[in-house]
Amino acid sequence: MKNWESDIWRYLASELMGTELESFEQALKDDPILADKYESAQRLKRNLKDFPRLSPNEGFANRVMQKLPAGLNRNLWVQKLNRKPAWYFLGGAVLLVVVTLSIGWPQGSAASSDMDWTQIWQWSTQLPLSFVCLISAVFVLLLIDRVVTR
Amino acid sequence: MTTDDQIIRNIISGEQHAFRVLVNEYEDLVFTMCYRILAHRHLAEEAAQDVFVKVYRKLHLFDQRSSLKTWIYRIAYRTAIDHQRKKRVRTIELEKAPMVADSQDDAQVLMERSDEQQRIRRGLAQLKTIDATLINLYYMEGQSMEEISEITKLSKSNVKVRLHRARHKLAEILSRKQMEAT
Known part of the structure; x- marks a missing residue:
């Protein structure tokens, strides 16, 4: 038994008896009634420890097996579809967005310092498409996660 | 390798019998936990069944940071609490x-x-x-x-x-x- 746990029980018993812990130790030796009450506290602890576990009704395992999702092999593909590939998927989507945006970025002479706002505006028209790609990827990812963890 | 590891591997590899072994191993533990929270035998059994279905569905996510027993306890505790909220069971009934x-x-x-x-x-x-x-x-x-x-x-x-x-x-x-x- 851990010390602090023992202390708490002694303290609890002393508190119930209305005495201080220090005097309780001595009183325990001198007072048979107190010792008896302390023993009942200890008995409570033992009783808690000895509480029996209960069993469900007969055939519980069969009822559980009937409730399982169809086909135990489902676990196989679920396992393959664990979180790692999902993160690869998200990484791929982010990469796609970056590539889409960089392809559209004005190249060569167009990318010179005199690049005007019209060119930047044209480039920015690709942004919604990229964000749609990204949001779709996140949505699919969440869907996969939900299926896996359902 | 511990017995639990073996059971988990067998379940994930699709052995139907392995999950029954797990249920037999932990049914008393799960049922007792549910019963102590719900204080009703029928509700406790219902909740315990749900616990095992969840265990089955999530077993591949079990990362072995804790023991299987602790992990199952956690699912049982949360499931029983959920059932208690849904059914508005009052433990005072005991x-x-x-x-x-x-x-x-x-x-x-x-x-x-x-x-x-x-x-x-x-x-x-x-x-x-x-x-x-x-x-x-x-x-x-x-x-x-x-x-x-x-x-x-x-x-x-x-x-x-x-x-x-x-x-x-x-x-x-x-x-x-x-x-x-x-």
Whole structure:
């Protein structure tokens, strides 16, 4: 038994008896009634420890097996579809967005310092498409996660 | 490799028998946890079935940071609490439970009803669900502070404090009842 746990029980018993812990130790030796009450506290602890576990009704395992999702092999593909590939998927989507945006970025002479706002505006028209790609990827990812963890 | 590891591997590789082994191994533990929270045999069995379906569905996510037993306890605790909310079960019903067993109860419940244990059981029913669960896990199931913290998602120090208070409260209830009886 851990010390602090023992202390708490002694303290609890002393508190119930209305005495201080220090005097309780001595009183325990001198007072048979107190010792008896302390023993009942200890008995409570033992009783808690000895509480029996209960069993469900007969055939519980069969009822559980009937409730399982169809086909135990489902676990196989679920396992393959664990979180790692999902993160690869998200990484791929982010990469796609970056590539889409960089392809559209004005190249060569167009990318010179005199690049005007019209060119930047044209480039920015690709942004919604990229964000749609990204949001779709996140949505699919969440869907996969939900299926896996359902 | 531990037996649990082997069982998990077998289940994931699609062996139907392996999951039945797991259910047989943990059914008493899960059912008892659900019963202590729901205080109703039929509801406890329903919740226990849900627990195993969840275990089955999530087993591939079990990362072995804790033991399988602790992980199953956590699912059982959360499921039983959810059922308690849905069904609006009041654990205080235990307090009103008749001294004589009803037809639903089996020999084990009767066994549990030794004088002292029955008194404790009724005392526990007067505690908050979380407090009764802490006492159940620590004393009746012998779980460590770390494991209880993992199961209930309370910090270790919070578990210690709450357990202390729960014990104190239980002792108070029991001594009050004893005084009433005498």
